[in-house]
Every structure is written in structure tokens, then in C-alpha cells.
Amino acid sequence: MNDMGGGFFEITWLVIFAIVIIAIIWIVKSDKKKMNQAIENAKRKLERGEITEEEYKALLQKIKEQ
Numbered sequence: 001m002n003d004m005g006g007g008f009f010e011i012t013w014l015v016i017f018a019i020v021i022i023a024i025i026w027i028v029k030s031d032k033k034k035m036n037q038a039i040e041n042a043k044r045k046l047e048r049g050e051i052t053e054e055e056y057k058a059l060l061q062k063i064k065e066q
Helices: 002-048 053-065
Strands: none
16 A cells, blocks of 8 residues: 555656646746737837837837846
8 A cells, every 4th residue: 555655646746747847838938929929019010100210129128128
């Protein structure tokens, strides 16, 4: 019986570890997607003439700093 308990304990920690890794990957991808969307929005504003080239560069700097 001791073997079963030890194996269950190890499997539990492996599952927890896998969940943590998956959560980290999901968060990183989510942040990257938000950053890409912000850059695309800034590009569209520049193309429509809503912002100047200098404002566009400033926006890119702010986006990349976050």
C-alpha cells in the first residue's frame, strides 16, 4: 500500500506542475496577443492620419515598455 500512496503523491505533483506550466504559457501568449493588437491599432491610427509619426513612435515605446 505504501507504493500506491507514493505514486499518487508523485502524480499529483506532476499534474500541479503541468497546470502551472500551461498557465504560464497561456499568460505569456495572452500578453503577446494584446501587445500585437495595440501595435496594429497604432498602425491603423497612423494610416488614417489620426496620429503623427512622432505620436506613433511614442505609442510604440509605451507599448513595448509594458
